[in-house]
Amino acid sequence: MSQAWKVRRFMAGVSNSLSLKHGLSLWCPSSGSLDRAPLQPWSVGFRSFRRSYVAASSAFANENREFVIVGGGNAAGYAARTFVEHGMADGRLCIVSKEAHAPYERPALTKAYLFPLDKKPARLPGFHTCVGSGGERQTPDWYKEKGIEMLYEDPVTGIDIEKQTLTTHSGKLLKYGSLIIATGCTASRFPEKIGGNLPGVHYIRDVADADSLISSLEKAKKVVVVGGGYIGMEVAAAAVGWKLDTTVIFPEDHLLQRLFTPSLAQRYEKLYQDNGVKFMKGASIKTLEAGSDGRVSAVKLGDGSIVEADTVVIGIGAKPAVSPFEAVGLNTSVGGIQVDGQFRTSVPGIFAIGDVAAFPLKMYDRIARVEHVDHARRSAQHCIKALLSAQTHTYDYLPYFYSRVFEYEGSPRKVWWQFFGDNVGEAVEVGNFDPKIATFWVDSGKLKGVLVESGSPEEFQLLPKLARSQPPIDKARLQNASSVEEALEIAGSSMVMES
């Protein structure tokens, strides 16, 4: 098998992950057919169980911790807030993080964080959780005030389930009463042997990655973005904001292939092109080439052609960060740690939330992992409420995806779309992208999913109601609607008639 073919296959695999068509994780690398795994009775029964806590130490003077969250990202920040709301944080909760920063709203990293330096880019502490949902900004001082122990830059490297202990990179031994795994994902990388680790080649998962990219952008002239999913689209929009020569390369036929219809993608592609972005579709990467200074200097494609680049950003998906928790029980179809509708793993007292959790997607009767900030927030709140209160109901998530680009000051056209539901069945498009456009997915006469670009707050609020209620819809009426407003009115009235 040729190297180019292998890489093409690899790229196609990870890029497919950015799709809803066959799964729910727009961000996750997983095979389409497997992502649709129906709910199965667990091989190991989930026991309804609350561990008797080890002795809690309000000053954490010993190695016993009542509640430990591993991972200091989006889900951890929202989980901490829920602990505080229940009066269960002070002296009882410890967060162990790989990063140097308190939890923050990660989506900012490829949006306002990458604004050109003269356009007021976002920086910490501005976007600590929970500002993304209108909540309090939880700075490092907030955690101190709330009596939450934060261990920074000390990733967990091992777990002993029997002894209920964690080992960290620095050698700490942490005994936990209940453990919440919130380790998220790590960015998929190109192999070192094809240049995946060259200086000037970037992957974006955390603030350190984004800072490293910014230091490259400051000197860059030619940027290549590999991947036509969210990360690729957002980074490309940022790079042209820096007035850099920007080329996006991906193996599919159009942008965001697993969510956008070809016709919808065409609108966005045209907008990107009008902003100076070049696309190379259906293309595979053979190697990333180094120049005489050892930095990346070009991208060699499968057909032998060369694209010059001093900065390359790889956005080809992510993998659940399950190591060192594999013993807790992984899902073999969608990856990640298997949990039930209250985020309990098969090991009593151990929970998993956010990107890393493989949970029952009740609405569509299948197991899914969702790499999306809305799920990170909701899963954290649901899990901690179930752990600390009498709440017993099952998590019932409605898939929701969004993106916002070209939002910097002075940008001629801002983009903000939202999608709710499932993109199955026939797609009906309404509107001209001036600036509004909507796509409705209709299956067996019912509205299953809807995407709107540049909606008003009221219109965006209608979308989850439509996707959740799946009203019967007259497709012909939708098709004849003369505007997005009229089409949403038709959909809204179908919902009213239904109820």
Ligand SMILES: Cc1cc2nc3c(=O)[nH]c(=O)nc-3n(C[C@H](O)[C@H](O)[C@H](O)COP(=O)(O)OP(=O)(O)OC[C@H]3O[C@@H](n4cnc5c(N)ncnc54)[C@H](O)[C@@H]3O)c2cc1C
């Ligand atoms: C650049 C970027 C842009 C995004 N944009 C959007 C968007 O526009 N919309 C959207 O909905 N979603 C977006 N997402 C996805 C969203 O950010 C994630 O779904 C969300 O952050 C998941 O939260 P989490 O807490 O599960 O994982 P994370 O926020 O990734 O947090 C996991 C944390 O665990 C830490 N960790 C990992 N292993 C260990 C260990 N062994 N020990 C200790 N700590 C560990 C990590 O360092 C990290 O701090 C984006 C993601 C990225 C990377």
